[in-house]
Amino acid sequence: MASHIFAAERLHNYNPMRRDIFQAIADPTRRAILVLVAVQAMTPNAIAEHFDIRRQSISKHLRILSECDLLVPRQEGREIFYGLKIDKMKEIDAWLDQFRKIMEESFKRLDEVLYTIKNKKQ
Amino acid sequence: MNLLFDFTVDKATKTVFITREFDADLSLVWDAFTTAEILDQWVAPKPWTSKTKFMDFKVGGRRFYAMVSPEGQERWAIQKYTSISPKTNFKMFNAFADKDENPELPGSDWDYTFSEQNGKTIVHITIYNESLARMEKMIEMGFTEGFKMSMNNLENLLAGLSKK
Numbered sequence: 059m060a061s062h063i064f065a066a067e068r069l070h071n072y073n074p075m076r077r078d079i080f081q082a083i084a085d086p087t088r089r090a091i092l093v094l095v096a097v098q099a100m101t102p103n104a105i106a107e108h109f110d111i112r113r114q115s116i117s118k119h120l121r122i123l124s125e126c127d128l129l130v131p132r133q134e135g136r137e138i139f140y141g142l143k144i145d146k147m148k149e150i151d152a153w154l155d156q157f158r159k160i161m162e163e164s165f166k167r168l169d170e171v172l173y174t175i176k177n178k179k180q
Numbered sequence: 181m182n183l184l185f186d187f188t189v190d191k192a193t194k195t196v197f198i199t200r201e202f203d204a205d206l207s208l209v210w211d212a213f214t215t216a217e218i219l220d221q222w223v224a225p226k227p228w229t230s231k232t233k234f235m236d237f238k239v240g241g242r243r244f245y246a247m248v249s250p251e252g253q254e255r256w257a258i259q260k261y262t263s264i265s266p267k268t269n270f271k272m273f274n275a276f277a278d279k280d281e282n283p284e285l286p287g288s289d290w291d292y293t294f295s296e297q298n299g300k301t302i303v304h305i306t307i308y309n310e311s312l313a314r315m316e317k318m319i320e321m322g323f324t325e326g327f328k329m330s331m332n333n334l335e336n337l338l339a340g341l342s343k344k
Contacts, residue, residue, distance in 0.1 A: 167222040
């Protein structure tokens with residue numbers, strides 16, 4: 059886990075082109091696309107049918123999501139199907155879970171520090 | 181004792197919300213978050229320790245501190261206080277830094293609100309992170325197992341880098 063995050067951090071540092079996952083999911087259309095392809099892999103045309111925006115901007119969103127490694131393309135004949143890369147979404151949760159633990163542990167230390175200070179005062 | 185702890189994340193707005201209750205009166209909890217001597221006793225994740233080089237708790241003032249690993253490796257950060265309402269709220273901007281106090285941007289914005297109820301103090305913390313990379317680094321600082329990288333991971337990393 060730890061080494062994995064470290065590796066990801068290095069990639070960020072070495073590759074300025076790599077996009078930020080939070081940037082990817084900050085956009086409502088992109089979040090909707092992720093929800094769609096989470097159910098089943100879809101072609102860009104099938105995805106575009108769900109939105110009232112130009113096909114070009116759907117392509118742009120798909121490109122950003124792919125660059126963030128959130129989508130996995132699969133070629134079938136002449137069509138490309140985009141599916142959700144579940145592992146990547148899990149990574150976000152793993153990072154956040156780690157952060158939650160760090161905060162929780164530091165607060166427990168603070169409980170002890172507060173307890174010690176209160177006892178000294180009495 | 182069961183003390184309230186709540187941690188929620190809004191990924192879309194890149195914001196983390198934390199609420200924690202402490203069994204102490206407000207002025208003591210306020211001191212614990214705003215004086216270097218007490219902060220250094222609890223903020224660092226084990227086995228790291230916190231070392232504050234200087235802390236000037238006033239609007240525009242800064243705290244320059246390091247997380248120090250058991251091997252002596254130092255990871256520096258700077259906090260700049262942007263707003264202070266004594267014993268109620270303070271806001272700061274946090275950024276990683278080099279040992280010469282040069283911040284690495286972007287950083288994150290932290291907002292702390294304190295309130296007292298029946299002798300207990302509740303602290304609400306809101307953290308806004310501009311980038312995921314920053315969030316990763318914040319977590320990296322909390323590693324309990326250091327920066328060990330297995331050969332396997334190193335291989336994957338190098339393979340990934342060569343493809344770019």
